[in-house]
Amino acid sequence: MSKVEIKKENVDAAYKVADENVKKVLNALFGKERKKPTLDDHTTIQSYEDACEALGEPQEVFMEGIPPHIVALMKLETISRALWGRTFQPKPDAEGKEIYWWVWWALYTQSEIDNMDEDDRGALLSAYAATGASAGFGFLGTGNRSSHSAANFGFRLCQETAEKARYFGRTFNRLWAEYLAFNFTVEI
Template identity: 35%
Template structure:
């Protein structure tokens, strides 16, 4: 029997769209799970649920999130968002973890945030130059790289990036910032 790869992939996609999990499992057993995974991680991780699937239910981050979720602790969107973002970042990193060596680069999505009054005071050209994005509840002009620091009297307060939210490339940092902007907004507590 001669089986063409494009036919197997088409059958898998048909089963996926129909919600035929058992058919998908049979195809995965016959041809291997890797055959059906999109090669690019940004194609595989579009939602929080995708990230959980990518890591698997036994991953410590997924287990911790499920315990948090089952604990019934409501009204703490920043903690919920952090637990979700560390799962997403781990999935996007595909096993890479920062080692904090001198020559290692780590990336993080940064946002330049404006108040509604600042946005309203911008002329049309400034708004277009800022490439406004909306989370639904909040608007931000930039999802890329920036740095913010808070300076107090004779000393400075400085916080760097949490290692669980580092990404292995600038491309992944920009993707994560844009694709999961609502979670980042919750993490930074910029929603009302």
């Protein structure tokens, strides 16, 4: 029988690009050291399962027939609550004094986008330019036309800081793409 040698840095690199199922396999094979998910440190929330564990909630059993984008939204909402932590609860502010961050406002600078490989850039589903430019997931727009289309996202998906919003978007980019991929295919 031949012997295969795998370096720790290779396992770590594979873990960073793996989906949730592959992460489970890597953890089973190599005993990935990880911090226990907690509401006190948002960086310990690295999967939907971690969010459920930190919140002390059971993982939902999603019924057959529920569209994948709805399942993804439900998972994102659970993850968002876990990222809020113990002390933060967003409250609508009609006067606009509170600032909350949505992932697409904090994700990438133009230079980061320019330096992405084709696969990562493909996850950014944005197409709009006017006086400024919109960047982020799932934005389509038209200007100087008789029609306009926009999608506004739920308050439940906002975060209290740009750092948490960036973490939410980058760590769960595949889940965001799945959520926004209603009736079209996103290849990541």
